[in-house]
Amino acid sequence: MKLLYPVIATYRHFSSKISTKSPKGIGRKNKDGVDDPKTPKRTRIKLTEEQTQVLDAISSGKSVFITGSAGTGKTFLLQHIIRKLKKLHQRSRVFVTASTGLAACAIKGRTLHSFAGIGLGMDDRQTLLHKVISNRRAYRRWTRASALVIDEVSMLDAKIFDTLKFIAREVRGGEGRDFENKGWSGIQLVVSGDFFQLPPIVSRESGKEFAFEADCWDSSFDVQVELTRVFRQSEANLVKLLQNVRRGKVDCEDMDLLKKCCTKAEPDSSAVQLYPRNQDVNRVNKKKMEDLKKLTYIYHAHDRGEDPWLRQLNQGIAPDELPLCEGARVMLCKNLSTSSKLVNGAIGTVTEFWYDNVVVSDLWKSEDRPVVPMVKFDSGLEVVIYPETWDIVEGDKVVATRKQLPLILAWALSIHKCQGMTLDSLHANLSRAFGFGMVYVALSRVRTLDGLHLSGFKPSKIKAHPKVLEFYHKFSQKQDKRGEDDGVSEDRGGSAEVIHGSNKTTGKDNDIDSSLVFRCKPNSSLVSWCNSTTKSREGGVTTC
Numbered sequence: 001m002k003l004l005y006p007v008i009a010t011y012r013h014f015s016s017k018i019s020t021k022s023p024k025g026i027g028r029k030n031k032d033g034v035d036d037p038k039t040p041k042r043t044r045i046k047l048t049e050e051q052t053q054v055l056d057a058i059s060s061g062k063s064v065f066i067t068g069s070a071g072t073g074k075t076f077l078l079q080h081i082i083r084k085l086k087k088l089h090q091r092s093r094v095f096v097t098a099s100t101g102l103a104a105c106a107i108k109g110r111t112l113h114s115f116a117g118i119g120l121g122m123d124d125r126q127t128l129l130h131k132v133i134s135n136r137r138a139y140r141r142w143t144r145a146s147a148l149v150i151d152e153v154s155m156l157d158a159k160i161f162d163t164l165k166f167i168a169r170e171v172r173g174g175e176g177r178d179f180e181n182k183g184w185s186g187i188q189l190v191v192s193g194d195f196f197q198l199p200p201i202v203s204r205e206s207g208k209e210f211a212f213e214a215d216c217w218d219s220s221f222d223v224q225v226e227l228t229r230v231f232r233q234s235e236a237n238l239v240k241l242l243q244n245v246r247r248g249k250v251d252c253e254d255m256d257l258l259k260k261c262c263t264k265a266e267p268d269s270s271a272v273q274l275y276p277r278n279q280d281v282n283r284v285n286k287k288k289m290e291d292l293k294k295l296t297y298i299y300h301a302h303d304r305g306e307d308p309w310l311r312q313l314n315q316g317i318a319p320d321e322l323p324l325c326e327g328a329r330v331m332l333c334k335n336l337s338t339s340s341k342l343v344n345g346a347i348g349t350v351t352e353f354w355y356d357n358v359v360v361s362d363l364w365k366s367e368d369r370p371v372v373p374m375v376k377f378d379s380g381l382e383v384v385i386y387p388e389t390w391d392i393v394e395g396d397k398v399v400a401t402r403k404q405l406p407l408i409l410a411w412a413l414s415i416h417k418c419q420g421m422t423l424d425s426l427h428a429n430l431s432r433a434f435g436f437g438m439v440y441v442a443l444s445r446v447r448t449l450d451g452l453h454l455s456g457f458k459p460s461k462i463k464a465h466p467k468v469l470e471f472y473h474k475f476s477q478k479q480d481k482r483g484e485d486d487g488v489s490e491d492r493g494g495s496a497e498v499i500h501g502s503n504k505t506t507g508k509d510n511d512i513d514s515s516l517v518f519r520c521k522p523n524s525s526l527v528s529w530c531n532s533t534t535k536s537r538e539g540g541v542t543t544c
């Protein structure tokens with residue numbers, strides 16, 4: 001297949017066509033009522049009893065903190081919660097955020113800092129308050145908010161958490177200005193995360209690091225919940241190993257397992273290589289691309305909007321520039337279809353590039369056609385990947401937009417980038433691991449022991465922060481106090497109620513929303529895209 005270069009004008013033409021893509025194909029039946037084999041059926045996943053209890057608490061307007069080890073379904077549950085909140089409150093009054101752009105992407109939200117209008121949040125609280133008040137849009141968000149969701153709270157520091165509550169109370173008023181008062185002046189708060197995972201990056205001046213050390217932490221929640229059932233892994237010895245690594249203490253049995261992971265045969269090329277540092281990640285990806293010696297297309301993101309929002313687009317996951325060629329290992333960085341496992345983190349290989357015949361017939365007589373990559377995912381699905389849109393929204397208005405293929409190169413990933421992901425096979429090089437929780441985050445991405453390969457591993461790299469250990473120790477003491485209580489009970493001794501649910505599933509079915517259509521076997525009417533690509537061979541880059 002001969003590939004030629006598209007031009008920017010063609011992109012403009014396509015943008016409307018792309019937006020016509022709808023989710024109708026998912027689970028579709030033909031006119032005889034028979035399931036269309038090309039489109040997968042919706043799958044139904046039942047919430048566990050503990051997950052249902054959380055949802056019930058949310059329905060009754062409570063502010064909730066959800067924690068639990070990796071793979072217990074915190075993010076999965078948040079997606080249900082967000083839908084529930086949007087039914088309870090007006091949609092535009094529910095703000096979905098996360099501590100990082102990457103985590104925000106997984107729940108179709110924005111960063112907490114951008115919601116709050118506090119820039120990097122480095123100033124003192126009065127300056128930040130002034131910043132919010134003088135920013136009409138940020139001020140409006142704070143006054144409109146009925147519910148605020150914050151995911152990956154482990155990476156949020158105590159000072160920011162206190163500052164946000166301060167801003168909420170100053171902007172919205174409330175019953176007195178006593179900082180210790182319960183609540184965020186009428187905002188229903190839903191916060192999720194596992195403090196044993198990656199910690200915040202903070203200066204140690206204040207002596208407080210983690211959000212749970214914030215003065216207002218306990219008074220911010222009616223309910224604090226620990227999810228206990230691990231879904232990501234099912235092998236008992238792996239679950240036990242991960243629980244021990246999480247707490248920074250491994251026994252002989254665990255060490256034997258880890259040693260086996262260090263010595264078994266090299267993983268196949270489908271294993272994702274995890275590194276603690278970006279330098280190594282970039283080096284490996286670049287080298288792998290070069291080794292393929294294939295015609296390379298470089299996809300440039302198409303951005304619209306103004307600063308400062310334009311700049312914020314670069315903090316998100318969609319790359320500004322994405323080089324692709326046949327054979328490139330790639331990872332989806334957006335959820336396309338949950339039921340088909342085309343989710344953020346799904347890994348595959350570019351098999352070829354496709355033209356758009358329909359558009360071409362309308363627009364071009366020549367061969368100047370945009371191309372889109374076909375990706376064969378490791379699940380077996382082969383899908384043409386189209387550009388996606390990432391929006392920054394202020395109130396109800398979109399203020400900046402990035403259009404780019406929802407892919408990143410994925411021979412190697414940083415451990416920071418993989419927090420939140422599920423991987424089938426990984427090779428973690430932990431020789432340069434640093435800080436608390438890093439080894440736990442790396443190991444807990446994998447589903448099975450078979451898929452876990454390690455190198456450069458030293459037991460001393462397994463570290464859990466003493467403050468985090470203490471926080472969870474107190475947490476479990478509260479749970480123990482509840483004793484035999486069945487499910488939710490009140491614990492109003494100055495702190496929030498604690499739920500420790502059982503692992504049974506409920507009878508209720510809960511739909512997993514499939515939000516985008518894709519084609520398993522692309523036909524001749526591919527929607528095509530490219531705003532401006534460049535091509536290169538063996539390192540030489542040609543710009544169109």
Ligand SMILES: Nc1ncnc2c1ncn2[C@@H]1O[C@H](COP(=O)(O)OP(=O)(O)OP(=O)(O)O)[C@@H](O)[C@H]1O
Nearest residue numbers: 045046047048070071072073074075076231232420
């Ligand atoms: N009730 C459930 N039944 C079946 N599978 C579930 C259930 N809840 C969650 N899962 C599955 O468990 C896996 C892990 O979920 P999720 O990524 O939400 O965990 P997490 O707690 O956010 O993990 P991490 O802390 O690593 O980000 C996902 O594949 C999800 O679909």
